[in-house]
Amino acid sequence: MSRKGKVYIIGAGPGDPGLMTLKGAKCLQEAEVVIYDHLISPELLDMARRDARLIYAGKEGGRHTLSQAEINQRLLEEAGSGRVVARLKGGDPFVFGRGGEEAEELARAGIPFEVVPGVTSAISVPAYAGIPLTHRRFTASVAFVTGHEDPLKEQSEIDWKSLAGMGTLVFLMGVRNLPQIAASLVARGKKPDTPAAMIRWGTTVDQETLTGTLADIAERAEAAGFKPPAILVVGGVVGLRKDLNWFETQP
Amino acid sequence: MSRKGKVYIIGAGPGDPGLMTLKGAKCLQEAEVVIYDHLISPELLDMARRDARLIYAGKEGGRHTLSQAEINQRLLEEAGSGRVVARLKGGDPFVFGRGGEEAEELARAGIPFEVVPGVTSAISVPAYAGIPLTHRRFTASVAFVTGHEDPLKEQSEIDWKSLAGMGTLVFLMGVRNLPQIAASLVARGKKPDTPAAMIRWGTTVDQETLTGTLADIAERAEAAGFKPPAILVVGGVVGLRKDLNWFETQP
Structure with a gap:
């Protein structure tokens, strides 16, 4: 628990993996844990480190694999344990992506985070x-x-x-x-x-x-x-x- | 005039060069001519090929270095002569960027183009x-x-x-x-x-x-x-x- 973790809240873009940003790709490659949403393209996930742990948090047709509370909890746990976490969201995280709510949770818990805007x-x-x-x-x-x-x-x-x-x-x-x-x-x-x-x-x-x-x-x-x-x-x-x-x- | 040119209308993002897209960077590296706007960061221009010709088309405080008509003309001339042109615009080219007007000119002239959306x-x-x-x-x-x-x-x-x-x-x-x-x-x-x-x-x-x-x-x-x-x-x-x-x- 001595090492301080961090969360990158990354906009993965609309679907075409080429519309990921350079910074988003760099942060993804640094991450030890990747928590990703529905519709994130496999080509993007392949950019993650081979030893990174991938966690699917997607929702489809209103049904969530993880509830928003559970996603928040995972972010806090993983980063709180000193890991670098990439939170991959479709499009841009701050446009209808609930990235604001996740950032609020992290801020409340004192966990450092960065927002990497994406192509909406x-x-x-x-x-x-x-x-x-x-x-x-x-x-x-x-x-x-x-x-x-x-x-x-x-x-x-x-x-x-x-x-x-x-x-x-x-x-x-x-x-x-x-x-x-x-x-x-x-x-x-x-x-x-x-x-x-x-x-x-x-x-x-x-x-x-x-x-x-x-x-x-x-x-x-x-x-x-x-x-x-x-x-x-x-x-x-x-x-x-x-x-x-x-x-x-x-x- | 036998070779067919092409124009990539690229959104360069808001300023942080890390917010350029992977596809935008790739198209920029392919370009023989780069026509760029005001506020495009030097780090991005450095990504262009060493032998690429860089043309500044920026406007500042309402004063244009090139008028929109002149920019359109340059795009038509360069791509019409068979060159690959990167048209680098701040933010996203289709949000208050007049990218739509430039695309219309290219479409009218029968010159192939691609739009590479950017982080607005x-x-x-x-x-x-x-x-x-x-x-x-x-x-x-x-x-x-x-x-x-x-x-x-x-x-x-x-x-x-x-x-x-x-x-x-x-x-x-x-x-x-x-x-x-x-x-x-x-x-x-x-x-x-x-x-x-x-x-x-x-x-x-x-x-x-x-x-x-x-x-x-x-x-x-x-x-x-x-x-x-x-x-x-x-x-x-x-x-x-x-x-x-x-x-x-x-x-």
Whole structure:
């Protein structure tokens, strides 16, 4: 217990292992213990030291292998015992990744930590679908929203009226609530013909994109059997995809 | 002219060269020509091939070394002559980076391009100041806004009323308009005591952070002589910094 451990809270990026950062890769290679989430690519885990202990903490479809309390506990135990821990999270750890909560636990326990930001799926997945989130012809603002709210909350934390006034919207993890999301935005004033895209397995070889409008995207996704993990992009910038779709057209 | 060139539109991250992606570094090392923006760190440029031609396209305080039209022209010329070009942009190229416009030009000219998303300053700079943009106790939404609008626009593209309803707000490049931004948000219903932070030279050794509230942040920034490049974060999550300020407290 004499040696002081440490936790690197690392954003692993959206899926394409090449979108890991140089610093993230370095910290991963230093780690004695790697605690990783669902959807972290095997290529990234292969970068860890051969003698590192890998612990899967993923959640899938709402079911957790480890609860958040258990993950926090493991972080405290491993680092508290003097080990260097890499906490690998998809995308960026501080955007809907609960990295803030994990950092709070570590701070409370006096365990040193560093945050290694990652390439967020909210930006990079649309980019791989040929959709720039901002563009001077279309919008000066973009909003990210979680597609599933904390069920413990008594009322919706999401101000739909305000959301409907933003130029570009990105909903993460929104597949299951897609019909309600689209209907809520239209009810609050977004035009039904606003372009919308669903992107599945973004930045990986399995990437699939479905486009439509707020009026029909839910129906189209249903018809196509579009399943998680997917994100939803809403706004005029979606129309740029017809010219900028560089990734899905690669040989 | 027989060989076909190519352009990699690369997000170089927020400043810390470790936040470059693995893929970005690889593309940079492949490039024969590097066209780079203001604030790209010298450590990143050193990763380029020794024989690569480096072209500075930066803008500083609104003054461009090359105009956007000239940058587009250079991209077309270099790649059109069969060269591999790395177009290095700060942060992420598709978030207020005009990467979408450059991609459109390339698409129009039939020149192959790839987008290499980067770690956006909008997320990583707050992270290095100990501020997670989302947190279940505070907010389920975050919005990014450019602090300076296209002056060619006749009316404000920014819907301030909607912005004021978003949980966390990040203004990029907003130092000069700080008093107007804070006043507009309060006028549209954001509470004057909403926590706010300005972060300067984020993720670099020169990082400085100033905290306050919407009511006094402009005055504090003025008093401290806070200059660009800086971003503004507004929202309850700013309060987490007092526990999570990991970077500025490093030895």
